[in-house]
Amino acid sequence: MEKKDEDQAFHELVLALSRCDDSELIEDFLRSLLTDNEVYEVASRWALVKLIDQGVTQRQISRDLGLSLCKITRGSRELKKEDSSFRKMLNLLDQV
Structure with a gap:
């Protein structure tokens, strides 16, 4: 494609x-x-964004979710961006 x-x-x-x-x-x-593995990947990435937002350290997130520090750092950078789509989605979740 x-x-x-x-x-x-x-x-x-x-x-x-x-x-x-x-x-x-x-x-x-x-x-x-999605495959079961793809569902797991998406869900774990969303979980890491929520944990970063809660102030959990990257090393603790890595231990808890079994994710690489590289993935967690990427999530952290995205969350810190001005006009972050991660932040907007977290705000939508807070409205539920």
Whole structure:
């Protein structure tokens, strides 16, 4: 698949998810779309973002989640960015 086609498919996926207000449908869809390992990877990356936001050290996160410091550092950098999408998603979660 060419990059242009990949971007279009990803954008369509994002649009479909953004239009759905049924969390059970989204969960079922994602579990159908992704392998168990991919679900684990996405979930652990989200967990690390929440732990970083809570002030847990990167080394503790690495021990708790079994993730490399490289992945955790990337998450930390993304969370610190101005206008961070990670921060925006955490704020949305706080509103639930």
